[in-house]
Amino acid sequence: MLNRVVLVGRLTKDPELRYTPNGVAVANFTLAVNRPFSNQQGDREADFINCVVWRKPAENVANFLTKGSLAGVDGRVQTRSYDNNEGRRVYVTEIVADSVQFLEPRNSQNNQSNNSSNSQAAGGYDSNQNSNRQQGGYNDDPFANDGKPIDISDDDLPF
């Protein structure tokens, strides 16, 4: 069945990069996508859409995007559920990105929250590319994400 989503918006926060027990990278981020029309009160609203991306593009996202970055997402709608710590079933709808597009150069006026000295003119970099840009070597270390507890499982892998 067809299931396709395309979004362009700005990250509400820096992306979160984590690793499954098997060392597969996953990044989560939220896109604020402004609506093209105003509501009854006359102001523009936005949708805050949760996105997930796996593997190499996850690492590219974590390396290139920060709070405020303009990004495009091409993916699909996914629903899943889990039982929270109160024993309640929680239903989640999120976008699984097949690819993420970086629509601004790194460190443009919109994402000065990272302080890398190495600016780069992007103009359409695709997160699906392989790259030798990551300096942290965290690729080989599932716990490199500063020891944050990992609650995602390899079963969540989209394929």
Place this chain on the structure above:
Amino acid sequence: MLNRVVLVGRLTKDPELRYTPNGVAVANFTLAVNRPFSNQQGDREADFINCVVWRKPAENVANFLTKGSLAGVDGRVQTRSYDNNEGRRVYVTEIVADSVQFLEPRNSQNNQSNNSSNSQAAGGYDSNQNSNRQQGGYNDDPFANDGKPIDISDDDLPF
């Protein structure tokens, strides 16, 4: 910003049609969209995606689709939140359909749950069309939906 979703799937139940206090029609339904790949256990899963549609297409949806109907949706991702009866903030992600496509004739083998005697070959009817098909006249009666409590407000209208 861009926000576009296209889905093709089957209704998990008959759609629910309601009216705002101002008499604007809204229909809700869930599409089961089968994934194109299998999970680690080797079985095909589906995403169960909540959809909303407003005004005339809402009534067309309620008249044409039933549990099991194959339908296409062209719309956008919307997020909103409300406080539930336990005083907790609930976050909702759903698809607001601009148009809904009926991909099967009415009363095909997949939607025999309605028992109208009036079969019709569809093959691509678009819910955006006006139509004189509704017999209930509920268009003029916001309470025609058998007295079900209406908890949606006109503020939820997408435009």
Place this chain on the structure above:
Amino acid sequence: MLNRVVLVGRLTKDPELRYTPNGVAVANFTLAVNRPFSNQQGDREADFINCVVWRKPAENVANFLTKGSLAGVDGRVQTRSYDNNEGRRVYVTEIVADSVQFLEPRNSQNNQSNNSSNSQAAGGYDSNQNSNRQQGGYNDDPFANDGKPIDISDDDLPF
């Protein structure tokens, strides 16, 4: 950069299956997609959109779809040019399908132009699946497509 197309329509003819010199399958077909609105004269028109699909899905398309079949396409817009036999540069815009969705059972009332005796209830078969359905074994024979001259090159492969 983002480039995404989703279509649902009916094949205007049986698909054409061919093979590159290296034996890679390609299928071409045209989808008639009815417009959701009428023109000034009050009649509904359609767009006739040329589609290409490669590899295994190409063979599935050739096996499952015939003139009149309802199908969904998820792909991208591609432009290319070639010099025709009059030495003129011709520009082509077409859709390269990543996946093709079969939205009707084989041999439904809309695609009786093939005369296979083996009907099958489909209801959402995805062309990306591998399958053991092809009986012709043409997979190993680049000229199996009844000796038709092959004018596509392996350079046209999308990846």
Place this chain on the structure above:
Amino acid sequence: MLNRVVLVGRLTKDPELRYTPNGVAVANFTLAVNRPFSNQQGDREADFINCVVWRKPAENVANFLTKGSLAGVDGRVQTRSYDNNEGRRVYVTEIVADSVQFLEPRNSQNNQSNNSSNSQAAGGYDSNQNSNRQQGGYNDDPFANDGKPIDISDDDLPF
């Protein structure tokens, strides 16, 4: 039937704005959309996709976008044909934009080809908005587009 396209790319030239005999604005432009993968020779190619947009968004496009501007398009695939001056039938496939997204501030480094002194931070302006930005008043003058011959007809209007 479903027909949806989403593109993000850069204009290959300044857009062309024209008016039908009835004074309806139309803008044409071509988007260069880089492919996310390299070809056999290892270089990245692009698709050059012709787009049309009507009415108010046409004027916004003409006012905001220039050669090199990064833009997003949400629209549909359209095919049409006409007889050229050699009496030959020409088939055209193009994207009819429902909305065009401006993904860069006006006069950013990528579209310095216009020399307006009035820079403006955009960050996601939607061409569908009404605006009081046009100074030329060409809205009321179908020949304001410097006398260029108009070969489009009101019959080409999408609705």
Place this chain on the structure above:
DNA sequence: TTTT
């Protein structure tokens, strides 16, 4: 819990 939200971006420009």
Place this chain on the structure above:
DNA sequence: TTTT
């Protein structure tokens, strides 16, 4: 709470 899920469809074929």
